[in-house]
Amino acid sequence: MLxxxxxxxxxxxxxxxxxxxxxxxxxxxxxxxxxxxxxKSNQKVGNWPGVTIEKKTGYYTKSKSGDHEKETVKIVDLxxxxxxxxxxxxxxxxxxxxxxxxxxxxINIVDATNLERNLYLTFQLKxxxxxxxxxxxxxxxxxxxxxxxxxxxLSDMLGVPVIPISAIEGSSLSSKIAKMAGHKSSKIAxxxxxxxxxxxxxxxxxxxxxxxxxxxxxxxxxxxxxxFKRDKFDPSVLKTADEIDYDAHSAxxxxxxxxxxxxxxxxxxxQVQQNRTEKIDRILTNKWLGLPIFILLMAIVFQLSxxxxxxxxxxxxxxxFNETLAExxxxxxxxxxxxxxxxxxxxxxxxxxxxxxxxxxPQIVILFVFLTLLEDSGYMARVAFLMDRIFKHIxxxxxxxxxxxxxxxxxxxxxxxARTLDNESDRKTTIFITPFMSCGARLPIYLLFxxxxxxxxxxxxxxxxxxxxxxxxxxxxxxxxxxxxKGPSAPFIMELPPYRFPDFYTYMKHIWEKTRAFIxxxxxxxxxxxxxxxxxxxxxxxxxxxxxxxxSIFGIIGNTISPLFKPLGFGDWRATVALFTGFIAxxxxxxxxxxxYTPEDFEMLFTPLVALSFMVFTLxxxxxxxxxxxxxxxxxxWKLAVLAGAYQTGIAFIVAFIVYRVGLLFMT
Amino acid sequence: MTKTLNTVxxxxxxxxxxxxxxxxxxxxxxxxxxxxxxVIQVVKVAPLGDPMELKIRKYNLSIRxxxxxxxxxxxxxxxxxxxxxxxxxx
Numbered sequence: 201m202l203x204x205x206x207x208x209x210x211x212x213x214x215x216x217x218x219x220x221x222x223x224x225x226x227x228x229x230x231x232x233x234x235x236x237x238x239x240k241s242n243q244k245v246g247n248w249p250g251v252t253i254e255k256k257t258g259y260y261t262k263s264k265s266g267d268h269e270k271e272t273v274k275i276v277d278l279x280x281x282x283x284x285x286x287x288x289x290x291x292x293x294x295x296x297x298x299x300x301x302x303x304x305x306x307i308n309i310v311d312a313t314n315l316e317r318n319l320y321l322t323f324q325l326k327x328x329x330x331x332x333x334x335x336x337x338x339x340x341x342x343x344x345x346x347x348x349x350x351x352x353x354l355s356d357m358l359g360v361p362v363i364p365i366s367a368i369e370g371s372s373l374s375s376k377i378a379k380m381a382g383h384k385s386s387k388i389a390x391x392x393x394x395x396x397x398x399x400x401x402x403x404x405x406x407x408x409x410x411x412x413x414x415x416x417x418x419x420x421x422x423x424x425x426x427x428f429k430r431d432k433f434d435p436s437v438l439k440t441a442d443e444i445d446y447d448a449h450s451a452x453x454x455x456x457x458x459x460x461x462x463x464x465x466x467x468x469x470x471q472v473q474q475n476r477t478e479k480i481d482r483i484l485t486n487k488w489l490g491l492p493i494f495i496l497l498m499a500i501v502f503q504l505s506x507x508x509x510x511x512x513x514x515x516x517x518x519x520x521f522n523e524t525l526a527e528x529x530x531x532x533x534x535x536x537x538x539x540x541x542x543x544x545x546x547x548x549x550x551x552x553x554x555x556x557x558x559x560x561x562p563q564i565v566i567l568f569v570f571l572t573l574l575e576d577s578g579y580m581a582r583v584a585f586l587m588d589r590i591f592k593h594i595x596x597x598x599x600x601x602x603x604x605x606x607x608x609x610x611x612x613x614x615x616x617x618a619r620t621l622d623n624e625s626d627r628k629t630t631i632f633i634t635p636f637m638s639c640g641a642r643l644p645i646y647l648l649f650x651x652x653x654x655x656x657x658x659x660x661x662x663x664x665x666x667x668x669x670x671x672x673x674x675x676x677x678x679x680x681x682x683x684x685x686k687g688p689s690a691p692f693i694m695e696l697p698p699y700r701f702p703d704f705y706t707y708m709k710h711i712w713e714k715t716r717a718f719i720x721x722x723x724x725x726x727x728x729x730x731x732x733x734x735x736x737x738x739x740x741x742x743x744x745x746x747x748x749x750x751x752s753i754f755g756i757i758g759n760t761i762s763p764l765f766k767p768l769g770f771g772d773w774r775a776t777v778a779l780f781t782g783f784i785a786x787x788x789x790x791x792x793x794x795x796x797y798t799p800e801d802f803e804m805l806f807t808p809l810v811a812l813s814f815m816v817f818t819l820x821x822x823x824x825x826x827x828x829x830x831x832x833x834x835x836x837x838w839k840l841a842v843l844a845g846a847y848q849t850g851i852a853f854i855v856a857f858i859v860y861r862v863g864l865l866f867m868t
Numbered sequence: 869m870t871k872t873l874n875t876v877x878x879x880x881x882x883x884x885x886x887x888x889x890x891x892x893x894x895x896x897x898x899x900x901x902x903x904x905x906x907v908i909q910v911v912k913v914a915p916l917g918d919p920m921e922l923k924i925r926k927y928n929l930s931i932r933x934x935x936x937x938x939x940x941x942x943x944x945x946x947x948x949x950x951x952x953x954x955x956x957x958x
Contacts, residue, residue, distance in 0.1 A: 283899035450898035589916035696928040
């Protein structure tokens with residue numbers, strides 16, 4: 201992009217030069233849905249430089265004015281924000297983007313059912329001076345309530361063109377599904393998105409001053425150049441934020457908004473969505489029913505994801521990788537005469553390792569299908585509302601509960617889900633502690649040990665392990681907030697958005713994005729790691745293949761390190777190697793034990809107490825590579841990621857030590 | 869003595885007079901529309917006793933009682949009055 205050229209609005213442009221549109225709006229205003237409608241599948245997801253806030257960029261093409269040539273328009277989806285004050289990183293990003301990058305146009309999406317609060321951001325955006333259009337969303341709901349909005353007057357008073365839209369409509373399949381779910385389409389907003397694009401293109405082609413007639417909603421163009429004086433954003437505002445008189449500033453803006461709303465909006469007699477939300481909340485956040493219903497819902501979600509349905513699919517994929525595919529490749533390699541080491545690497549290294557990760561895809565998809573639905577419908581905010589009291593005591597907020605909950609399924613999406621936390625120190629603390637929630641992959645380890653050593657008390661031991669994880673997580677959160685992640689705890693101020701049926705396309709996209717991130721990791725970092733592990737298990741330091749894995753690189757390292765675990769009861773080198781492979785994937789602990797131990801050895805070297813100590817250690821120590829990679833990415837720092845791993849392993853050591861030593865006292 | 873929002877009972881409405889607390893809190897509340905003169909209805913309190921759910925400017929907001937104790941409200945009609953008696957102010 202050439203910012204200097206873009207300053208000349210309506211002036212000379214290079215023929216292939218791109219336009220930039222910034223999409224800004226409140227959370228829950230339908231911003232993501234509109235972004236998906238405008239850009240279809242032409243999207244790129246990354247992070248804003250320096251922070252882990254998601255940056256979404258999309259493109260659409262338009263024909264050049266009076267020409268048949270195509271031009272590309274870039275749309276940048278700014279973070280969902282309520283205002284532009286310099287207190288949160290999202291707000292600073294949005295503000296700096298508009299001021300520094302000089303977008304050719306800002307589309308401000310506004311929830312028409314909640315005009316007063318939404319227009320606050322509009323007023324602040326206007327002071328930044330970029331040309332702007334308001335996309336007045338949720339018109340379908342406005343119509344259902346028989347509320348009447350005078351668009352011309354609204355546009356007049358705001359000094360910004362207003363286009364009524366209903367973002368949920370437009371895409372054929374998605375709107376059909378919405379209709380099946382009882383969605384009533386809007387007449388006023390019919391074709392609203394096309395009009396929005398047309399209006400946007402009009403401003404891009406002719407500049408703001410020349411963009412005269414807007415056929416969109418028939419309103420007059422009253423934008424004057426003066427209404428968009430460019431106030432350069434002054435970075436010193438960040439330093440002097442404490443001295444700004446927000447009292448007067450905010451009160452003044454809200455006074456203006458109240459005037460505009462009372463002059464342009466005539467409320468209908470009914471409030472369909474509000475009444476519906478109220479009714480649902482009478483049950484879901486009920487004093488007596490709220491918490492039991494939440495626990496029941498979670499039990500159902502986890503039963504479906506990790507119970508019989510999910511695990512039967514997992515078994516199917518497992519069989520495909522370890523039997524069908526492995527046999528096929530083995531046969532193919534043999535007939536092609538490839539060397540044995542190559543065959544061994546592919547079959548016992550890559551297929552076994554990557555396959556072990558991919559077998560979790562069905563369970564993860566099912567988990568996301570439900571959790572995303574709960575998230576996109578507005579229920580997750582209620583979960584935070586219900587649980588906040590508990591988390592307040594350890595210095596976190598109820599919003600931290602959601603990542604922890606997902607952690608029972610898989611640490612990777614759990615660590616990613618911490619993104620929803622708006623306070624940096626809360627977010628980092630949550631990332632540190634979510635791996636303590638016992639994930640689904642650790643279950644096979646418990647099943648193996650409990651089956652052999654605790655067959656009489658299976659449920660009890662299982663419950664003990666899960667509770668231990670929770671207790672350690674809560675203790676760690678308290679400790680971390682007291683030491684490493686000190687800092688003022690952010691005020692807990694959270695919108696409880698109305699329950700809405702999520703847009704189908706956006707919903708599917710959310711699920712796909714999360715699943716994709718998981719698969720990509722399996723194909724990249726884990727692929728490399730499995731090759732490394734395969735090598736370390738089968739070769740010695742002179743790179744010669746070994747007969748007995750005790751002589752392999754892992755065997756030698758295991759033998760060297762294993763004395764460290766003596767105080768915990770499992771000083772055997774094979775147990776140490778199992779912990780190493782567990783870093784690749786927790787289930788690998790089970791397969792390593794199965795390969796390296798004979799049943800007699802296993803029962804001789806482990807006692808029930810040693811088994812318990814070992815399970816406690818595997819519950820708490822360094823999570824798997826995929827989770828570690830996610831931790832590194834989300835913390836955006838190697839230092840902190842290594843610190844997290846070291847902390848987790850340290851805690852594992854201490855707790856396993858206590859369990860073992862206390863157990864010994866009882867035994868004697 | 870002025871009353872604060874955390875003392876208002878569920879189902880009752882009141883009017884904001886002033887906001888105290890540190891700047892971050894004050895600013896956040898103001899941005900969300902909790903400005904002097906605004907009518908706030910306390911919808912309910914979470915099952916475990918905190919946070920509160922408020923209705924303000926036609927949307928629902930959740931804040932902790934601790935935050936609510938920084939919001940000073942008018943005592944025109946006592947610390948709590950049914951929504952009907954504030955209709956004129958709406």
